[in-house]
Amino acid sequence: MKKVYVNEKWCLACHLCEYYCAFAATGSDLMYKVLKNAVINPRIRVEEKGNISFAVSCRHCEVPLCVKGCISGALSEKDGVISIDKSKCVGCYTCVLSCPYGAIMPSDSGVMQKCELCLSTKEGEPQCAAHCPNGAIVYEER
Protein backbone atom coordinates (compact mmCIF):
# COMPACT_ATOMS: atom_id res chain seq x y z
CA MET A 1 0.00 0.00 0.00
CA LYS A 2 0.99 3.63 -0.39
CA LYS A 3 2.47 5.18 2.73
CA VAL A 4 4.00 8.45 3.84
CA TYR A 5 7.81 8.30 3.81
CA VAL A 6 10.24 10.87 5.08
CA ASN A 7 13.75 11.64 3.92
CA GLU A 8 15.41 13.92 6.44
CA LYS A 9 18.12 14.89 3.95
CA TRP A 10 15.66 17.18 2.14
CA CYS A 11 13.78 18.55 5.15
CA LEU A 12 14.24 22.30 5.85
CA ALA A 13 12.08 22.29 9.01
CA CYS A 14 9.68 24.72 7.31
CA HIS A 15 6.74 23.11 9.19
CA LEU A 16 4.45 23.48 6.16
CA CYS A 17 3.48 19.82 6.63
CA GLU A 18 2.12 20.66 10.07
CA TYR A 19 0.05 23.53 8.65
CA TYR A 20 -1.31 21.48 5.77
CA CYS A 21 -2.16 18.68 8.18
CA ALA A 22 -4.09 21.01 10.46
CA PHE A 23 -5.72 22.67 7.45
CA ALA A 24 -6.81 19.41 5.85
CA ALA A 25 -8.84 18.55 8.94
CA THR A 26 -10.83 21.80 8.74
CA GLY A 27 -12.39 21.26 5.33
CA SER A 28 -12.00 24.99 4.68
CA ASP A 29 -10.77 26.41 1.36
CA LEU A 30 -8.48 29.18 2.64
CA MET A 31 -5.75 28.41 5.12
CA TYR A 32 -5.34 31.89 6.53
CA LYS A 33 -9.05 32.06 7.36
CA VAL A 34 -8.93 29.10 9.71
CA LEU A 35 -5.32 29.02 10.90
CA LYS A 36 -4.44 32.69 11.33
CA ASN A 37 -3.66 33.16 15.06
CA ALA A 38 -4.74 29.57 15.77
CA VAL A 39 -2.62 27.20 17.84
CA ILE A 40 -2.42 24.21 15.54
CA ASN A 41 -2.54 20.61 16.76
CA PRO A 42 -1.32 18.66 13.72
CA ARG A 43 -1.00 14.88 13.47
CA ILE A 44 2.38 15.20 11.82
CA ARG A 45 5.14 16.83 13.88
CA VAL A 46 8.56 18.07 12.88
CA GLU A 47 11.49 17.24 15.14
CA GLU A 48 14.50 19.52 14.74
CA LYS A 49 17.89 19.98 16.33
CA GLY A 50 20.84 21.77 14.79
CA ASN A 51 20.83 21.05 11.07
CA ILE A 52 18.79 17.85 11.36
CA SER A 53 15.03 17.88 10.97
CA PHE A 54 12.34 15.45 9.92
CA ALA A 55 8.58 15.00 10.16
CA VAL A 56 6.98 12.17 12.13
CA SER A 57 3.49 10.81 11.55
CA CYS A 58 1.75 7.45 11.89
CA ARG A 59 3.69 4.69 10.13
CA HIS A 60 0.55 2.55 9.65
CA CYS A 61 2.57 -0.35 11.05
CA GLU A 62 2.07 -3.89 9.83
CA VAL A 63 1.93 -4.90 13.49
CA PRO A 64 0.01 -1.92 14.87
CA LEU A 65 0.65 -1.94 18.61
CA CYS A 66 -1.84 0.90 19.10
CA VAL A 67 -4.66 -1.16 17.58
CA LYS A 68 -3.75 -4.33 19.43
CA GLY A 69 -3.50 -2.48 22.73
CA CYS A 70 -6.57 -0.22 22.34
CA ILE A 71 -8.78 -0.94 25.32
CA SER A 72 -11.99 0.42 23.83
CA GLY A 73 -11.84 -0.95 20.30
CA ALA A 74 -11.68 2.63 18.96
CA LEU A 75 -8.54 2.00 16.88
CA SER A 76 -8.79 -0.39 13.98
CA GLU A 77 -6.96 -1.46 10.86
CA LYS A 78 -8.58 -1.83 7.45
CA ASP A 79 -6.65 -2.44 4.24
CA GLY A 80 -3.45 -1.42 6.01
CA VAL A 81 -4.80 1.95 7.18
CA ILE A 82 -5.03 2.55 10.93
CA SER A 83 -7.91 4.80 11.88
CA ILE A 84 -9.67 5.88 15.05
CA ASP A 85 -13.37 5.99 15.87
CA LYS A 86 -13.36 9.08 18.06
CA SER A 87 -16.84 8.32 19.40
CA LYS A 88 -15.49 5.16 21.04
CA CYS A 89 -12.24 6.64 22.39
CA VAL A 90 -12.29 7.58 26.07
CA GLY A 91 -8.81 9.14 26.10
CA CYS A 92 -7.11 6.47 28.22
CA TYR A 93 -3.72 7.05 26.50
CA THR A 94 -2.90 3.34 26.09
CA CYS A 95 -2.07 4.08 22.43
CA VAL A 96 0.35 6.83 23.53
CA LEU A 97 1.97 4.21 25.77
CA SER A 98 2.15 1.75 22.85
CA CYS A 99 3.26 3.76 19.79
CA PRO A 100 7.03 3.41 19.23
CA TYR A 101 7.11 6.64 17.20
CA GLY A 102 5.13 8.96 19.43
CA ALA A 103 2.78 9.49 16.49
CA ILE A 104 -0.58 9.50 18.29
CA MET A 105 -1.67 12.33 20.51
CA PRO A 106 -4.75 13.92 22.10
CA SER A 107 -6.98 16.06 19.88
CA ASP A 108 -8.36 19.34 21.13
CA SER A 109 -11.40 17.48 22.50
CA GLY A 110 -9.28 15.12 24.61
CA VAL A 111 -9.83 11.92 22.65
CA MET A 112 -6.93 10.74 20.51
CA GLN A 113 -6.06 11.74 16.95
CA LYS A 114 -3.64 10.32 14.41
CA CYS A 115 -2.74 10.51 10.73
CA GLU A 116 -5.37 8.79 8.63
CA LEU A 117 -3.65 9.69 5.34
CA CYS A 118 -6.29 12.40 4.62
CA LEU A 119 -8.35 9.63 3.03
CA SER A 120 -11.62 11.08 4.29
CA THR A 121 -10.81 14.67 3.35
CA LYS A 122 -11.89 16.26 0.07
CA GLU A 123 -8.33 15.93 -1.27
CA GLY A 124 -8.28 12.22 -0.47
CA GLU A 125 -4.52 11.91 -0.04
CA PRO A 126 -1.91 13.10 2.48
CA GLN A 127 -1.61 16.88 2.27
CA CYS A 128 1.73 16.91 4.10
CA ALA A 129 3.31 15.06 1.19
CA ALA A 130 1.34 16.88 -1.50
CA HIS A 131 2.63 20.26 -0.28
CA CYS A 132 6.16 19.43 0.88
CA PRO A 133 8.24 21.84 -1.24
CA ASN A 134 11.36 19.68 -1.17
CA GLY A 135 10.12 16.14 -1.59
CA ALA A 136 11.20 15.36 1.97
CA ILE A 137 7.77 13.82 2.52
CA VAL A 138 6.38 11.56 -0.17
CA TYR A 139 3.32 9.36 -0.45
CA GLU A 140 4.12 6.30 -2.48
CA GLU A 141 4.24 2.55 -2.79
CA ARG A 142 7.50 0.88 -1.73
Add this chain to the structure above:
Amino acid sequence: MNVKTYKYIIIGNSAAGIGTVEGIRRIDGVGSIAVISSEPYHTYSRPLISYLLEGKTDTERMKYRPDGFYEANGCDTYLGVSVSSIEAGPHTVTLESGDVLKYSKLMVSTGSEPFVPPFKGLESVPEKFSFMTLDDALRLRNAIDRTAQPKVLIIGAGLIGLKCCEGIYNTVTDKKGSITVVDLSPKVLSSILNDDAAAIVKSSIESKGVTFHLGQTVSEFDGKRAVLSDGSELSFDILVLAVGVKPRISLVKDAGGETERGIITDKYQKTSLEDVYAAGDCVQSFDISCGKSRILAILPGAYRQGEAAGLTMAGCAYAYDCAIPMNAIGFFGLHMITAGSYEGDVYTESDGGSYKALYYKDNLLKGYIMIGNVARAGIYTSLIREKIPLDSVDFGMLCKEPALMAFSQKYRAEKLGGVVI
Protein backbone atom coordinates in the same frame (compact mmCIF):
# COMPACT_ATOMS: atom_id res chain seq x y z
CA MET B 1 -26.01 -37.98 23.72
CA ASN B 2 -25.49 -35.61 20.83
CA VAL B 3 -22.10 -33.94 21.34
CA LYS B 4 -21.54 -30.80 19.30
CA THR B 5 -18.02 -30.57 17.92
CA TYR B 6 -15.98 -27.45 17.19
CA LYS B 7 -12.50 -27.09 15.81
CA TYR B 8 -11.87 -24.28 18.30
CA ILE B 9 -13.56 -23.56 21.60
CA ILE B 10 -12.77 -20.31 23.40
CA ILE B 11 -13.79 -19.89 27.03
CA GLY B 12 -13.91 -16.15 27.68
CA ASN B 13 -15.23 -13.25 25.63
CA SER B 14 -12.92 -10.39 26.58
CA ALA B 15 -9.60 -9.17 25.12
CA ALA B 16 -7.74 -12.51 25.15
CA GLY B 17 -10.71 -14.43 23.75
CA ILE B 18 -11.30 -11.87 20.98
CA GLY B 19 -7.56 -11.86 20.23
CA THR B 20 -7.78 -15.63 19.83
CA VAL B 21 -10.66 -15.35 17.34
CA GLU B 22 -8.77 -12.76 15.30
CA GLY B 23 -5.55 -14.78 15.43
CA ILE B 24 -7.30 -17.94 14.26
CA ARG B 25 -9.11 -16.17 11.43
CA ARG B 26 -5.89 -14.76 9.98
CA ILE B 27 -4.87 -18.33 9.22
CA ASP B 28 -8.01 -20.42 9.19
CA GLY B 29 -11.07 -18.81 7.63
CA VAL B 30 -13.40 -21.74 7.96
CA GLY B 31 -12.67 -23.87 11.08
CA SER B 32 -15.66 -23.77 13.43
CA ILE B 33 -15.34 -21.58 16.53
CA ALA B 34 -17.43 -21.46 19.69
CA VAL B 35 -17.10 -18.57 22.14
CA ILE B 36 -18.39 -19.33 25.64
CA SER B 37 -18.82 -16.70 28.34
CA SER B 38 -20.55 -16.68 31.71
CA GLU B 39 -21.56 -13.07 31.00
CA PRO B 40 -24.59 -12.63 28.74
CA TYR B 41 -23.17 -9.69 26.77
CA HIS B 42 -21.64 -8.95 23.40
CA THR B 43 -17.88 -8.49 23.97
CA TYR B 44 -17.31 -5.27 25.88
CA SER B 45 -14.28 -3.45 27.20
CA ARG B 46 -13.96 -4.28 30.86
CA PRO B 47 -11.71 -1.32 31.77
CA LEU B 48 -14.39 1.03 30.42
CA ILE B 49 -16.86 0.35 33.23
CA SER B 50 -15.56 3.36 35.20
CA TYR B 51 -15.94 5.56 32.10
CA LEU B 52 -19.49 4.22 31.78
CA LEU B 53 -20.35 5.40 35.31
CA GLU B 54 -18.63 8.70 34.56
CA GLY B 55 -20.79 9.12 31.46
CA LYS B 56 -17.85 9.16 29.03
CA THR B 57 -19.15 6.12 27.19
CA ASP B 58 -22.30 3.99 27.06
CA THR B 59 -23.07 0.31 26.66
CA GLU B 60 -23.21 0.65 22.86
CA ARG B 61 -19.91 2.49 22.42
CA MET B 62 -18.05 0.34 24.96
CA LYS B 63 -18.45 -2.74 22.80
CA TYR B 64 -14.92 -4.06 22.24
CA ARG B 65 -15.81 -5.12 18.69
CA PRO B 66 -18.69 -3.95 16.49
CA ASP B 67 -22.08 -5.64 16.26
CA GLY B 68 -21.83 -8.47 13.78
CA PHE B 69 -18.35 -9.45 14.94
CA TYR B 70 -19.30 -13.05 15.72
CA GLU B 71 -21.21 -13.52 12.46
CA ALA B 72 -18.40 -11.96 10.42
CA ASN B 73 -15.93 -14.34 12.05
CA GLY B 74 -18.17 -17.39 11.90
CA CYS B 75 -18.42 -17.87 15.66
CA ASP B 76 -21.20 -19.65 17.54
CA THR B 77 -21.75 -17.92 20.86
CA TYR B 78 -22.72 -19.39 24.18
CA LEU B 79 -23.27 -16.22 26.20
CA GLY B 80 -24.49 -16.37 29.78
CA VAL B 81 -23.23 -19.95 29.90
CA SER B 82 -20.71 -21.23 32.47
CA VAL B 83 -18.27 -24.05 31.90
CA SER B 84 -18.16 -26.64 34.71
CA SER B 85 -15.15 -28.65 33.65
CA ILE B 86 -12.59 -29.49 30.99
CA GLU B 87 -11.94 -33.13 30.16
CA ALA B 88 -8.51 -32.92 28.58
CA GLY B 89 -8.35 -36.61 27.60
CA PRO B 90 -11.49 -36.77 25.44
CA HIS B 91 -11.10 -33.08 24.47
CA THR B 92 -14.45 -31.96 25.82
CA VAL B 93 -15.86 -29.19 27.98
CA THR B 94 -18.94 -29.72 30.11
CA LEU B 95 -21.32 -26.80 30.52
CA GLU B 96 -23.28 -26.14 33.70
CA SER B 97 -26.40 -27.36 31.89
CA GLY B 98 -24.70 -30.73 31.54
CA ASP B 99 -24.28 -30.30 27.78
CA VAL B 100 -20.92 -31.39 26.41
CA LEU B 101 -18.95 -29.74 23.60
CA LYS B 102 -15.97 -31.32 21.89
CA TYR B 103 -12.94 -29.38 20.69
CA SER B 104 -9.78 -29.92 18.68
CA LYS B 105 -8.10 -26.87 20.26
CA LEU B 106 -9.23 -25.10 23.40
CA MET B 107 -8.50 -21.57 24.64
CA VAL B 108 -8.97 -20.79 28.31
CA SER B 109 -9.20 -17.02 28.74
CA THR B 110 -11.17 -16.91 31.95
CA GLY B 111 -9.62 -13.71 33.31
CA SER B 112 -9.55 -12.94 36.97
CA GLU B 113 -11.99 -12.48 39.82
CA PRO B 114 -12.04 -10.25 42.87
CA PHE B 115 -9.93 -11.33 45.79
CA VAL B 116 -11.84 -10.66 49.00
CA PRO B 117 -9.93 -11.24 52.24
CA PRO B 118 -11.91 -12.70 55.13
CA PHE B 119 -12.98 -9.42 56.79
CA LYS B 120 -14.69 -9.94 60.12
CA GLY B 121 -18.37 -9.01 59.89
CA LEU B 122 -18.40 -8.52 56.10
CA GLU B 123 -21.64 -10.51 55.85
CA SER B 124 -23.39 -7.83 57.92
CA VAL B 125 -22.75 -5.11 55.28
CA PRO B 126 -26.02 -4.52 53.38
CA GLU B 127 -24.64 -2.85 50.22
CA LYS B 128 -21.33 -4.28 48.99
CA PHE B 129 -19.90 -4.49 45.50
CA SER B 130 -16.91 -5.57 43.47
CA PHE B 131 -15.84 -3.50 40.45
CA MET B 132 -14.80 -5.91 37.72
CA THR B 133 -17.73 -6.42 35.36
CA LEU B 134 -20.48 -4.50 33.61
CA ASP B 135 -23.02 -5.99 36.02
CA ASP B 136 -20.91 -4.83 38.99
CA ALA B 137 -20.90 -1.30 37.57
CA LEU B 138 -24.64 -1.25 36.86
CA ARG B 139 -25.46 -2.56 40.36
CA LEU B 140 -23.15 0.00 41.97
CA ARG B 141 -24.74 2.82 39.97
CA ASN B 142 -28.17 1.63 41.00
CA ALA B 143 -27.19 1.60 44.68
CA ILE B 144 -25.77 5.13 44.47
CA ASP B 145 -28.88 6.36 42.61
CA ARG B 146 -31.25 5.15 45.32
CA THR B 147 -29.17 6.41 48.27
CA ALA B 148 -29.52 9.98 49.54
CA GLN B 149 -26.15 11.65 50.24
CA PRO B 150 -24.32 8.36 49.59
CA LYS B 151 -21.24 7.74 51.69
CA VAL B 152 -19.08 5.35 49.67
CA LEU B 153 -16.22 3.41 51.24
CA ILE B 154 -13.72 1.90 48.79
CA ILE B 155 -11.31 -0.72 50.11
CA GLY B 156 -8.29 -0.61 47.82
CA ALA B 157 -6.36 2.35 46.38
CA GLY B 158 -5.13 0.40 43.35
CA LEU B 159 -6.09 0.78 39.70
CA ILE B 160 -9.58 -0.65 40.17
CA GLY B 161 -10.42 1.16 43.41
CA LEU B 162 -9.29 4.56 42.17
CA LYS B 163 -10.90 4.21 38.72
CA CYS B 164 -14.11 3.32 40.54
CA CYS B 165 -13.64 6.42 42.69
CA GLU B 166 -13.30 8.60 39.59
CA GLY B 167 -16.23 6.90 37.87
CA ILE B 168 -18.71 7.56 40.67
CA TYR B 169 -17.25 10.90 41.78
CA ASN B 170 -19.56 13.27 39.89
CA THR B 171 -22.73 11.42 40.83
CA VAL B 172 -21.74 11.05 44.48
CA THR B 173 -20.65 14.69 44.70
CA ASP B 174 -23.83 15.94 43.01
CA LYS B 175 -25.82 14.04 45.65
CA LYS B 176 -23.76 15.66 48.43
CA GLY B 177 -22.23 12.31 49.34
CA SER B 178 -18.63 11.41 50.07
CA ILE B 179 -15.92 8.95 49.01
CA THR B 180 -13.39 7.44 51.42
CA VAL B 181 -10.58 5.12 50.31
CA VAL B 182 -8.78 2.69 52.63
CA ASP B 183 -5.70 0.68 51.67
CA LEU B 184 -3.26 -1.47 53.58
CA SER B 185 -0.41 0.00 51.51
CA PRO B 186 0.99 3.33 52.71
CA LYS B 187 0.70 4.69 49.15
CA VAL B 188 -1.82 4.78 46.31
CA LEU B 189 -1.34 2.67 43.15
CA SER B 190 1.45 0.72 44.86
CA SER B 191 1.65 -1.75 41.96
CA ILE B 192 2.66 0.90 39.41
CA LEU B 193 4.06 3.99 41.18
CA ASN B 194 7.11 4.79 43.29
CA ASP B 195 6.72 6.81 46.51
CA ASP B 196 7.22 10.24 44.93
CA ALA B 197 4.80 9.59 42.08
CA ALA B 198 2.21 8.09 44.43
CA ALA B 199 2.36 11.20 46.64
CA ILE B 200 1.63 13.43 43.62
CA VAL B 201 -1.35 11.35 42.54
CA LYS B 202 -2.72 11.06 46.08
CA SER B 203 -2.65 14.79 46.69
CA SER B 204 -4.25 15.43 43.29
CA ILE B 205 -7.16 13.10 44.12
CA GLU B 206 -7.40 14.47 47.68
CA SER B 207 -7.78 17.97 46.23
CA LYS B 208 -11.10 16.78 44.77
CA GLY B 209 -12.37 16.05 48.27
CA VAL B 210 -11.70 12.29 48.41
CA THR B 211 -10.48 11.09 51.85
CA PHE B 212 -7.70 8.51 52.17
CA HIS B 213 -6.82 6.24 55.09
CA LEU B 214 -3.60 4.57 53.93
CA GLY B 215 -1.56 2.00 55.81
CA GLN B 216 -4.87 0.87 57.31
CA THR B 217 -7.07 -2.14 56.99
CA VAL B 218 -10.57 -2.82 58.22
CA SER B 219 -10.45 -4.91 61.38
CA GLU B 220 -14.22 -5.28 61.55
CA PHE B 221 -17.43 -4.42 59.70
CA ASP B 222 -20.69 -3.99 61.54
CA GLY B 223 -23.53 -3.16 59.17
CA LYS B 224 -22.78 0.32 57.86
CA ARG B 225 -19.82 0.87 60.15
CA ALA B 226 -16.16 -0.05 59.64
CA VAL B 227 -13.53 -0.16 62.37
CA LEU B 228 -10.03 0.49 61.02
CA SER B 229 -6.84 -1.10 62.32
CA ASP B 230 -5.90 2.10 64.19
CA GLY B 231 -9.20 1.91 66.08
CA SER B 232 -10.92 4.77 64.26
CA GLU B 233 -14.44 4.24 62.93
CA LEU B 234 -16.05 5.12 59.61
CA SER B 235 -19.72 5.06 58.75
CA PHE B 236 -20.77 4.36 55.17
CA ASP B 237 -23.75 3.42 53.02
CA ILE B 238 -22.07 1.60 50.15
CA LEU B 239 -18.96 -0.57 50.26
CA VAL B 240 -16.75 -1.27 47.22
CA LEU B 241 -14.23 -4.10 47.61
CA ALA B 242 -11.24 -3.54 45.31
CA VAL B 243 -8.49 -5.17 47.34
CA GLY B 244 -7.11 -7.19 44.47
CA VAL B 245 -7.80 -9.84 41.89
CA LYS B 246 -6.85 -13.46 41.51
CA PRO B 247 -6.47 -15.39 38.26
CA ARG B 248 -9.28 -17.81 37.45
CA ILE B 249 -7.28 -21.01 37.13
CA SER B 250 -9.60 -23.70 38.47
CA LEU B 251 -10.80 -25.13 35.12
CA VAL B 252 -7.23 -25.89 34.04
CA LYS B 253 -6.05 -26.84 37.52
CA ASP B 254 -8.92 -29.26 38.06
CA ALA B 255 -8.26 -30.83 34.66
CA GLY B 256 -4.70 -31.58 35.80
CA GLY B 257 -2.93 -28.66 34.08
CA GLU B 258 0.09 -26.97 35.61
CA THR B 259 -0.70 -23.85 37.61
CA GLU B 260 1.03 -21.63 40.15
CA ARG B 261 -0.59 -18.29 40.95
CA GLY B 262 -1.70 -18.31 37.33
CA ILE B 263 -1.94 -20.92 34.61
CA ILE B 264 1.51 -21.90 33.33
CA THR B 265 2.01 -21.79 29.56
CA ASP B 266 4.89 -21.94 27.11
CA LYS B 267 5.71 -18.98 24.88
CA TYR B 268 3.00 -20.06 22.42
CA GLN B 269 0.46 -19.87 25.29
CA LYS B 270 0.08 -23.65 25.37
CA THR B 271 -0.67 -25.14 28.78
CA SER B 272 0.67 -28.46 30.02
CA LEU B 273 -2.58 -30.05 28.78
CA GLU B 274 -2.62 -31.31 25.20
CA ASP B 275 -4.32 -28.87 22.80
CA VAL B 276 -5.28 -26.51 25.63
CA TYR B 277 -4.07 -22.92 25.46
CA ALA B 278 -4.51 -20.06 27.92
CA ALA B 279 -4.12 -16.27 27.69
CA GLY B 280 -4.86 -13.05 29.54
CA ASP B 281 -5.33 -12.31 33.22
CA CYS B 282 -5.56 -16.00 34.15
CA VAL B 283 -1.98 -16.85 33.07
CA GLN B 284 1.53 -16.08 34.23
CA SER B 285 3.59 -14.12 31.71
CA PHE B 286 7.32 -13.87 31.27
CA ASP B 287 8.18 -10.22 32.00
CA ILE B 288 11.25 -9.40 29.87
CA SER B 289 11.94 -6.22 31.84
CA CYS B 290 12.82 -8.20 34.97
CA GLY B 291 13.23 -11.74 33.63
CA LYS B 292 10.56 -13.24 35.87
CA SER B 293 7.31 -15.12 35.40
CA ARG B 294 4.49 -13.08 36.92
CA ILE B 295 0.86 -12.10 36.55
CA LEU B 296 0.58 -9.17 34.13
CA ALA B 297 -3.11 -8.46 34.15
CA ILE B 298 -3.24 -5.83 31.41
CA LEU B 299 -5.50 -5.60 28.40
CA PRO B 300 -2.90 -5.09 25.63
CA GLY B 301 -0.99 -8.13 26.86
CA ALA B 302 -4.16 -10.20 27.03
CA TYR B 303 -5.00 -9.37 23.42
CA ARG B 304 -1.46 -10.12 22.20
CA GLN B 305 -1.36 -13.45 24.03
CA GLY B 306 -4.77 -14.42 22.68
CA GLU B 307 -3.75 -13.47 19.16
CA ALA B 308 -0.49 -15.44 19.42
CA ALA B 309 -2.37 -18.46 20.72
CA GLY B 310 -4.97 -18.17 17.95
CA LEU B 311 -2.30 -18.10 15.25
CA THR B 312 -0.60 -21.10 16.87
CA MET B 313 -3.84 -23.04 17.32
CA ALA B 314 -4.57 -22.52 13.63
CA GLY B 315 -1.20 -23.97 12.70
CA CYS B 316 1.12 -20.95 12.43
CA ALA B 317 3.26 -21.05 15.57
CA TYR B 318 3.65 -17.51 16.91
CA ALA B 319 5.10 -16.40 20.23
CA TYR B 320 4.25 -13.19 22.03
CA ASP B 321 7.55 -12.99 23.85
CA CYS B 322 8.05 -9.31 24.69
CA ALA B 323 5.59 -8.90 27.55
CA ILE B 324 6.21 -6.11 30.05
CA PRO B 325 3.97 -4.52 32.63
CA MET B 326 2.54 -1.27 31.28
CA ASN B 327 -0.32 0.99 32.23
CA ALA B 328 -1.84 4.19 30.94
CA ILE B 329 -4.32 5.62 33.39
CA GLY B 330 -5.62 8.96 34.55
CA PHE B 331 -7.61 10.40 37.40
CA PHE B 332 -9.57 13.66 37.15
CA GLY B 333 -7.54 14.78 34.13
CA LEU B 334 -4.13 13.89 35.55
CA HIS B 335 -2.66 11.31 33.18
CA MET B 336 0.11 8.86 33.94
CA ILE B 337 1.92 6.21 31.94
CA THR B 338 4.16 3.56 33.46
CA ALA B 339 6.00 0.55 32.07
CA GLY B 340 8.61 -2.03 32.90
CA SER B 341 10.43 -2.67 36.16
CA TYR B 342 11.78 -0.10 38.56
CA GLU B 343 15.31 -1.33 39.05
CA GLY B 344 18.82 0.04 38.53
CA ASP B 345 19.83 3.70 38.37
CA VAL B 346 17.16 6.34 38.10
CA TYR B 347 16.84 9.67 36.32
CA THR B 348 14.09 11.83 37.79
CA GLU B 349 12.61 15.14 36.77
CA SER B 350 9.84 17.10 38.40
CA ASP B 351 8.36 20.24 36.94
CA GLY B 352 5.11 21.82 38.00
CA GLY B 353 2.44 19.17 37.72
CA SER B 354 4.66 16.77 35.79
CA TYR B 355 6.95 14.02 37.06
CA LYS B 356 9.22 11.56 35.30
CA ALA B 357 11.43 8.71 36.49
CA LEU B 358 13.50 6.59 34.09
CA TYR B 359 15.06 3.39 35.48
CA TYR B 360 18.06 1.98 33.62
CA LYS B 361 20.55 -0.84 34.16
CA ASP B 362 23.02 -2.88 32.09
CA ASN B 363 22.84 -0.41 29.18
CA LEU B 364 19.06 -0.86 28.92
CA LEU B 365 16.01 1.17 29.89
CA LYS B 366 14.16 -1.04 32.38
CA GLY B 367 11.14 1.01 33.35
CA TYR B 368 9.62 4.47 33.56
CA ILE B 369 6.95 6.53 35.26
CA MET B 370 5.49 9.66 33.67
CA ILE B 371 2.83 11.83 35.26
CA GLY B 372 1.23 14.89 33.71
CA ASN B 373 3.19 15.36 30.50
CA VAL B 374 3.01 11.87 28.96
CA ALA B 375 3.51 12.88 25.31
CA ARG B 376 5.26 10.27 23.14
CA ALA B 377 5.76 7.88 26.07
CA GLY B 378 5.66 4.94 23.65
CA ILE B 379 9.18 5.84 22.50
CA TYR B 380 10.37 4.91 26.01
CA THR B 381 8.22 1.76 25.94
CA SER B 382 9.89 0.70 22.69
CA LEU B 383 13.35 1.07 24.28
CA ILE B 384 12.31 -1.39 27.00
CA ARG B 385 10.39 -3.79 24.76
CA GLU B 386 13.01 -3.93 22.00
CA LYS B 387 15.94 -3.88 24.46
CA ILE B 388 17.63 -1.10 22.50
CA PRO B 389 21.17 -0.58 23.91
CA LEU B 390 21.35 2.87 25.50
CA ASP B 391 24.81 3.48 24.05
CA SER B 392 23.26 3.33 20.59
CA VAL B 393 21.01 6.34 21.33
CA ASP B 394 21.53 9.81 22.82
CA PHE B 395 20.24 8.88 26.26
CA GLY B 396 20.91 12.35 27.66
CA MET B 397 18.55 13.79 25.06
CA LEU B 398 15.99 11.02 25.65
CA CYS B 399 15.96 11.75 29.37
CA LYS B 400 14.74 15.26 28.59
CA GLU B 401 12.03 14.13 26.20
CA PRO B 402 11.16 11.06 24.17
CA ALA B 403 12.15 11.88 20.57
CA LEU B 404 13.31 10.01 17.49
CA MET B 405 16.09 12.61 17.16
CA ALA B 406 17.94 10.67 19.87
CA PHE B 407 18.10 7.56 17.69
CA SER B 408 20.62 6.87 14.96
CA GLN B 409 20.10 8.22 11.45
CA LYS B 410 20.03 4.62 10.28
CA TYR B 411 17.17 3.80 12.68
CA ARG B 412 15.20 6.77 11.41
CA ALA B 413 15.89 5.96 7.75
CA GLU B 414 14.50 2.50 8.36
CA LYS B 415 11.49 3.50 10.46
CA LEU B 416 10.45 6.76 8.79
CA GLY B 417 11.99 6.47 5.35
CA GLY B 418 11.08 2.88 4.62
CA VAL B 419 14.72 2.21 3.76
CA VAL B 420 15.44 -1.48 4.04
CA ILE B 421 18.76 -1.87 5.83
